[in-house]
Amino acid sequence: MSRLPVRKTYKLFIGGEFPRSESGRTYEAEGQNVARASRKDVRDAVRAARGAFGKWSGMTAYNRGQVLYRIAEMMEARRAEFANFCSGPKEVERSIDRVVWYAGWADKLAQVLGSSNPVAGPYFNFTVPEPTGVVGILAPPEPALLGLVSRVAPAIVGGNSVVVVASEPHPLAAVELAEVLATADVPGGVVNILTGRLEELAPVLAGHMDVNALDVSGADGEVAELERLAAENVKRVVRGDADDQSPWEIAGFLELKTVWHPIGV
Amino acid sequence: MAQAPALPTGFELPLEPRLPRIGSIDQVAIEERAGTLAKRSIKRESKVFALELAVRMTDLTTLEGADTPGKVAALASKAVRPDPSDPGIPSVAAVCVYPNLVPTAVERVRGSDVKVASVATAFPSGQSPLEAKLDEVRWVVEHGADEVDMVIDRGAFLAGRYAKVYDEIVRVKEACGDAHLKVILETGELGTYDNVRRASLLAMAAGGDFIKTSTGKLPSAATLPVALVMLEAIRDVYEETGRRVGFKPAGGIRNAKQAVQHLVLVHETVGVDWLTPDLYRFGASSLLNDILMQLRKEKTGRYQSPDYFTID
Numbered sequence: 209m210s211r212l213p214v215r216k217t218y219k220l221f222i223g224g225e226f227p228r229s230e231s232g233r234t235y236e237a238e239g240q241n242v243a244r245a246s247r248k249d250v251r252d253a254v255r256a257a258r259g260a261f262g263k264w265s266g267m268t269a270y271n272r273g274q275v276l277y278r279i280a281e282m283m284e285a286r287r288a289e290f291a292n293f294c295s296g297p298k299e300v301e302r303s304i305d306r307v308v309w310y311a312g313w314a315d316k317l318a319q320v321l322g323s324s325n326p327v328a329g330p331y332f333n334f335t336v337p338e339p340t341g342v343v344g345i346l347a348p349p350e351p352a353l354l355g356l357v358s359r360v361a362p363a364i365v366g367g368n369s370v371v372v373v374a375s376e377p378h379p380l381a382a383v384e385l386a387e388v389l390a391t392a393d394v395p396g397g398v399v400n401i402l403t404g405r406l407e408e409l410a411p412v413l414a415g416h417m418d419v420n421a422l423d424v425s426g427a428d429g430e431v432a433e434l435e436r437l438a439a440e441n442v443k444r445v446v447r448g449d450a451d452d453q454s455p456w457e458i459a460g461f462l463e464l465k466t467v468w469h470p471i472g473v
Numbered sequence: 474m475a476q477a478p479a480l481p482t483g484f485e486l487p488l489e490p491r492l493p494r495i496g497s498i499d500q501v502a503i504e505e506r507a508g509t510l511a512k513r514s515i516k517r518e519s520k521v522f523a524l525e526l527a528v529r530m531t532d533l534t535t536l537e538g539a540d541t542p543g544k545v546a547a548l549a550s551k552a553v554r555p556d557p558s559d560p561g562i563p564s565v566a567a568v569c570v571y572p573n574l575v576p577t578a579v580e581r582v583r584g585s586d587v588k589v590a591s592v593a594t595a596f597p598s599g600q601s602p603l604e605a606k607l608d609e610v611r612w613v614v615e616h617g618a619d620e621v622d623m624v625i626d627r628g629a630f631l632a633g634r635y636a637k638v639y640d641e642i643v644r645v646k647e648a649c650g651d652a653h654l655k656v657i658l659e660t661g662e663l664g665t666y667d668n669v670r671r672a673s674l675l676a677m678a679a680g681g682d683f684i685k686t687s688t689g690k691l692p693s694a695a696t697l698p699v700a701l702v703m704l705e706a707i708r709d710v711y712e713e714t715g716r717r718v719g720f721k722p723a724g725g726i727r728n729a730k731q732a733v734q735h736l737v738l739v740h741e742t743v744g745v746d747w748l749t750p751d752l753y754r755f756g757a758s759s760l761l762n763d764i765l766m767q768l769r770k771e772k773t774g775r776y777q778s779p780d781y782f783t784i785d
Contacts, residue, residue, distance in 0.1 A: 254776065
């Protein structure tokens with residue numbers, strides 16, 4: 209007997225939920241109608257990210273690593289679906305491996321990036337890395353999955369929460385990743401994914417006073433205007449590569465805090 | 474006993490047997506109407522107008538056991554000039570504090586248009602002897618409070634002793650002298666919309682200048698349906714007697730959007746005459762910062778962060 213297949217509606221991912229754009233708009237990408245986020249969706253996503261930041265950054269590094277590993281587990285279970293939304297199985301495998309690689313860094317960051325500093329006095333002097341806060345990420349247009357994972361994983365492993373503007377021409381991998389995140393023990397709001405027009409969303413994110421850092425890896429060419437907007441509240445602006453894998457990618461979204469403590473007390 | 478102001482016809486209080494004649498509230502309809510009005514879309518210029526109005530209508534409030542003169546002084550300064558970086562933002566209507574802190578607040582707002590309101594009559598429970606309540610009211614008025622926020626004796630009201638509640642309000646009004654009297658019904662403890670309507674009419678008949686929803690000490694406070702019930706009571710009194718009684722929702726109004734929803738309710742129920750600080754107030758603390766953030770967002774085009782506004 210024939211049946212009508214259930215068609216999927218491609219929606220946003222904000223605060224652990226899957227809303228349509230508040231504007232009701234969609235745009236066509238990869239042969240599908242995908243939600244086209246508005247500035248109000250950016251606002252809602254930043255609010256969700258800010259709300260999630262306290263819990264996520266307060267979790268133990270070990271625990272955050274476990275959650276990232278769990279993301280990789282869930283991606284592994286959806287390899288076939290992911291392969292349809294990117295260049296193929298090879299990209300999916302590299303993406304999963306990259307998540308696992310960053311998962312391992314969660315409880316090693318402080319040792320590698322932090323330090324105990326010699327000072328001329330009877331004090332301990334420690335430098336410890338802390339997350340920057342809410343990070344806005346403009347995901348690279350390509351590769352659809354690997355580029356996204358390569359920018360999001362280093363930001364969240366350090367304890368930041370993120371608002372991602374997915375690749376405009378290839379958003380389906382990001383929507384699929386949202387399905388994974390929703391079932392991977394990632395607290396709602398830690399990763400928020402918006403699909404839509406980069407040109408419309410990027411300036412709102414760059415100008416938002418409650419965003420603390422901006423990853424412009426996915427911005428094409430001229431980013432001077434975004435940097436100018438980001439300067440108003442001194443956002444950390446990071447420009448990375450779609451295929452980077454390095455602890456320095458994590459360090460880009462960390463602040464180093466130095467504390468003094470008297471010896472012998 | 475003091476002479477009460479003229480009663481609305483048909484609402485001859487405090488005659489208890491006649492109270493049911495004030496009618497009852499259709500719960501489903503009132504909640505539906507409040508819900509519908511809350512969904513109304515407000516365009517940009519109207520929103521900016523509503524937000525600036527809401528600032529001017531705010532009773533900036535701190536009612537905590539941990540209140541200190543320092544905290545009240547800071548609050549009063551903020552009341553006079555809510556956004557130090559933007560002199561275009563008007564002062565709020567009043568600061569609302571506990572009796573002991575009235576002198577501090579008075580000292581700090583001197584020279585501005587900001588009024589000082591004090592809660593009194595054994596706030597928040599109202600469970601004290603009348604003489605003690607009256608002494609408290611006289612004390613705050615003597616120390617310079619322009620407005621008194623009293624609580625009704627909910628215990629007496631719920632026990633059906635409406636006359637006691639009524640008499641207390643009359644006596645407190647008398648003790649207030651020239652100070653404005655706001656009567657807090659604490660709707661969260663009244664149980665039903667019918668009771669909210671009865672208490673509203675009772676408070677207005679007894680001479681309250683304002684009726685106010687809540688103390689802010691209960692989780693269920695100034696909800697939109699409760700506000701609508703009270704506004705309709707105010708409208709009924711106005712239509713019967715021509716007397717304008719003010720309204721003050723308090724408790725639970727934390728963001729600009731809620732404030733605008735309340736203003737829509739006012740506009741649609743009692744009309745534009747009530748869109749003035751003389752007849753409408755918001756009892757709030759965290760609301761003000763959210764409004765300031767919204768106003769700055771409208772001005773700069775950037776969404777704002779609480780990091781750049783004061784922690785009160």
